[in-house]
Amino acid sequence: MKSLIQGAVVALSYGAVQLVDAAAFVDAAESSAAKCCDILEKSFPQITYSSTNQQNLYQKFVASYFSVNDRLTPSCAISPANTKDVANITGLLSKNSCQFAVKSGGHGILTGSSNIVKGVTIDLRGMRSVSLNKQTKTATVQPGAKWIDVYSYMDPLGYAIPGGRAGDVGVGGLTSGGGNSFFAARYGFACDNVKRFEVVLGNGTVVQATNTTSADLFTALKGSQNNLGIITELDFVAFEQSDLWGGTAIYDKKTIPAQVKAFYEFTKNLKNDPYGSLIFVWSYFPKIPKESDRLVILNLYEYTANLTGPVTTYPSPFKGFAPDSPIGPPITNTLRIANLSSLTAELNSPAELSNLYASLTFTNNLTVLNKVVRILNNELEYYKKDPFYEYASILLQPLPRLFTEKSIERGGNVLGLDRYQDDNVLFLLNMAWNGTQYDARIRSLADKVMGDLTTYLSEVKALKDFQYINCMESSFDVVYKKHAFEDQDPLGGYGPAALAKIKAASKKYDVGQVFQKLVPGGFKLAGAGSGNKYNH
Numbered sequence: 001m002k003s004l005i006q007g008a009v010v011a012l013s014y015g016a017v018q019l020v021d022a023a024a025f026v027d028a029a030e031s032s033a034a035k036c037c038d039i040l041e042k043s044f045p046q047i048t049y050s051s052t053n054q055q056n057l058y059q060k061f062v063a064s065y066f067s068v069n070d071r072l073t074p075s076c077a078i079s080p081a082n083t084k085d086v087a088n089i090t091g092l093l094s095k096n097s098c099q100f101a102v103k104s105g106g107h108g109i110l111t112g113s114s115n116i117v118k119g120v121t122i123d124l125r126g127m128r129s130v131s132l133n134k135q136t137k138t139a140t141v142q143p144g145a146k147w148i149d150v151y152s153y154m155d156p157l158g159y160a161i162p163g164g165r166a167g168d169v170g171v172g173g174l175t176s177g178g179g180n181s182f183f184a185a186r187y188g189f190a191c192d193n194v195k196r197f198e199v200v201l202g203n204g205t206v207v208q209a210t211n212t213t214s215a216d217l218f219t220a221l222k223g224s225q226n227n228l229g230i231i232t233e234l235d236f237v238a239f240e241q242s243d244l245w246g247g248t249a250i251y252d253k254k255t256i257p258a259q260v261k262a263f264y265e266f267t268k269n270l271k272n273d274p275y276g277s278l279i280f281v282w283s284y285f286p287k288i289p290k291e292s293d294r295l296v297i298l299n300l301y302e303y304t305a306n307l308t309g310p311v312t313t314y315p316s317p318f319k320g321f322a323p324d325s326p327i328g329p330p331i332t333n334t335l336r337i338a339n340l341s342s343l344t345a346e347l348n349s350p351a352e353l354s355n356l357y358a359s360l361t362f363t364n365n366l367t368v369l370n371k372v373v374r375i376l377n378n379e380l381e382y383y384k385k386d387p388f389y390e391y392a393s394i395l396l397q398p399l400p401r402l403f404t405e406k407s408i409e410r411g412g413n414v415l416g417l418d419r420y421q422d423d424n425v426l427f428l429l430n431m432a433w434n435g436t437q438y439d440a441r442i443r444s445l446a447d448k449v450m451g452d453l454t455t456y457l458s459e460v461k462a463l464k465d466f467q468y469i470n471c472m473e474s475s476f477d478v479v480y481k482k483h484a485f486e487d488q489d490p491l492g493g494y495g496p497a498a499l500a501k502i503k504a505a506s507k508k509y510d511v512g513q514v515f516q517k518l519v520p521g522g523f524k525l526a527g528a529g530s531g532n533k534y535n536h
Contacts, residue, residue, distance in 0.1 A: 033075035033118045036098035040078050040120065043092060044085070047126075050076035061123055065106045065115065066168065068354045068434075072115040074101070079123045083198060083206060083232040089122060090230060091204025094514050101521045102230055104143040105170015112521045114173070119520075122230070124172065132159055132238060138195060139238040143172025143231050148348075151340040160241035160340055162187045165279075165300075167344035175234060176225045177470035178415050180397070180426075182246075182302045182340075185274035187237075188406035191222035191413050198233035202514025206232075211411050220505035222413035223494065225469060226522040227515050228505055237410075243337050245311045246277075246302035248346065249321075249330035253295045256282075258327045260373055262320030264366045267398035267423050269317070274402060276317030277302040282394040284380060286387030295380070299330075300347070307337055353390055353432040356442055358450050358488065359471040360457070361399060361464040364423040368462045369396075372427075375456060379449045389433040389442060399424040414501050416494035417466060424464055427453070428471045465493040469523060491528035499528055 040048045049057040051073065058077060065071045080086045093100050099119035101112070106125075108114040115121050124144035130153040131140045139161050141150055148167030154160055162181040164174050179190025187193055197209040197218060207229070209218040221228060251259065263280050270276055279300040288294045303315040314322040323329035334346065362368060376394060383392055400423040407413055429449060431442050457463035469490035491499055503525055506516065516524055 033099070033120065036093065036096055036100075036120055037076035039092055039096060039098075040076060040089065044078060044089070047080065047085070048076055048078045050074075061121075064125065065103075065108075066349070066351050067108065068352060069111045070106070070108050070113050070115050072111065072117050074116050074119055074121040077121040077123050079126045081126050083127075083200065086122065086124075086127075086200045086230055086232050087204045087206050090200050090202065090514075093120060094202050094204065094512060094518065097518065099518050099520060101519065102226060104172030105146050105168070105174075107169045107173060108521075114521060116521065124230075124232075127232065130154070132157055134159070137238045139236045141171050141234050141236060143170065143234065145171045147171060147174070147344060148341060151344060154238070154241075155339040155341050158240055158242060159238045161236040161238050162190050162193050164190075165277075165302075165344060166347040166349060167341065168348040171234065172231050173225075174470060176221060176223070176231060178223050178413065178468065179470070180468070182244075182277040182304050182343075184403045184406070185270050185276065185400070186304070186406065187239075188403060188410055189222075189413065189415070190236075192407045192410040193237045194222070194234050195237055196233075196235035197221050197231055199229040199231055201229045202510045202512050202518075207509070214509075216501070217505050217509050219412060220414055220502045223415045223469065223498075224491070224502045224505075226519060227491075227502060227525055228509060229515065240306070241304070241340070242306040242308075243339050244302060244304050244343070245307060245315060245335070245337050246300075246343050247334035247336050247338070249299045249301065249333035249335060251297040251299065251327065251330050253297055255297060255327045256373060257370075258325070259297065259299070259321075260369050261366065262325065262327060263396060263398075264364060264369055265320050266317060267364045267400055267425065270398060270400050271402045273315070273317045275303050275305040276315065277304065278318070278398060280396040282376070282396075283391055284383060284393075285391045286384065286389065301335065302343065311337060350432075353434055354436070354439070354442075356429075356431045356446055357471045358429045358446050359467045359490075360427050360450070360454060361424050361466045361468075362427065362457045363462040363464070364398070364400070364425050365462060368457070368460060369425070371456060371460075372453065375452055376449070379452065382448060383445060386441065386445070388438055389431055389445075391432055392445070393428075393430045395426075395428040395430070397426040397428070399426045414494055414498040415466070416498040419495055420464060420466075424466075426468055426471075428468070465495060467493040489523075489528065489530055491523050491525065492530060496529070499525075502528075 051058055061077050062071050101114055101116040101121045103114040103121055104124045127142040128145035128149055129142050130145055130150050147164035147169055162183040175190045181190055199207050199209055207214055211218055266278050281298040283296045285294050301318055321327055404417045433442055467488055467490040506525055
């Protein structure tokens with residue numbers, strides 16, 4: 001069961017998922033990567049490593065990336081210990097026109113998402129401290145920490161912050177991309193609960209951004225990923241939290257029609273009991289010997305109320321999924337009362353594979369949901385014909401207006417969801433495979449399902465522009481600077497008003513455009529607003 005759960009929920013690992021788009025900015029006159037590494041080795045000999053210098057550290061660094069896609073071999077890597085180091089390193093790289101990448105948790109899935117070839121990678125794993133001030137209810141976290149580090153520290157203290165649903169994801173990447181969590185219906189996204197960002201700008205200057213100081217930068221950092229600076233410390237609003245009810249439940253595929261109706265009702269009614277969190281996962285494992293076992297229906301339930309006793313029935317948001325509902329009892333489950341460390345560790349994903357993510361958003365409408373399922377059933381037959389991959393997963397996640405209302409209460413972000421007054425559904429496709437020879441075939445399969453869904457959703461006017469940037473992917477040849485595929489456009493999907501805020505902050509705070517010209521990884525501002533491939 002553990003392997004099925006791991007495979008089915010791999011797409012929950014929302015780390016710094018980024019797109020490499022460097023071609024427009026590569027300048028032949030820039031200093032070579034070798035020169036840049038030489039400068040760093042002379043200035044920071046103890047914390048700079050490469051294939052020829054401190055090889056053991058370098059090899060461990062390369063292997064630390066979650067996805068095979070991002071296990072590149074940069075010219076060198078450097079591991080700062082504190083904000084001062086980051087500022088000095090960034091200043092040197094900027095001054096010498098060195099291309100670089102920034103790695104926090106290293107859970108990006110695509111080539112170049114937080115790594116680089118022929119450049120320098122700043123490895124923030126050495127900056128992973130967590131502390132809590134109970135008087136001010138503030139948790140201070142460094143970006144190299146993973147969410148399991150945060151929860152393991154805070155669980156014994158009886159506190160929590162809204163963060164990643166898989167413990168192996170990094171704090172910096174998830175938060176700068178928005179950050180969905182178990183607590184979104186009460187507190188909004190992870191980024192909405194940041195009180196202070198400490199940021200190193202492109203010229204090496206350190207800025208403390210809050211809702212009163214550099215407030216425009218503070219807002220723009222909530223969803224813009226790596227376009228504005230390097231986050232070196234975050235203050236989060238903390239709250240008291242005891243153990244919660246949750247876990248996974250596996251069902252027979254015959255329950256899908258009832259599951260869809262229950263999902264619709266859950267999303268529609270979450271405002272009545274905002275302690276619920278749900279993800280519906282539909283995974284196909286083509287290499288399981290018995291064909292009838294290859295399709296796995298898995299629900300992830302979490303109820304975040306502080307519990308004082310045993311849970312004998314499903315909490316109210318999940319009544320539509322209870323054993324006495326039309327869905328019936330699950331085949332097996334891990335439902336229990338546990339702390340965040342335990343529940344998020346269960347949702348960690350298997351590494352050592354290549355991954356593809358694609359995302360879209362549509363209106364929460366039962367007719368639309370049923371049609372989406374029929375399309376997916378048809379796509380499944382197509383997927384069965386070419387079973388070279390390890391698994392393909394579809395995730396449906398509630399994205400009700402309630403999440404946005406909580407974001408607005410906390411000052412807002414740049415995700416652009418405030419444009420929508422209705423409840424929506426976040427759709428995610430995740431495919432995993434072993435071997436670069438399959439890259440093009442994987443994208444072909446993904447293109448078909450995303451194209452068919454987008455066509456239908458556009459026709460019925462249910463498709464929304466928003467695409468969750470932490471669940472996005474594209475391929476880019478980082479050596480030859482050539483696009484392998486067209487791309488989705490999550491920054492453009494935030495809408496003109498939100499995108500304008502990010503661009504204004506970039507112009508004001510990154511005067512030299514370091515994070516546009518020298519940091520090729522990520523969805524960059526120059527291409528934002530050009531449109532989603534599947535909408536063409």
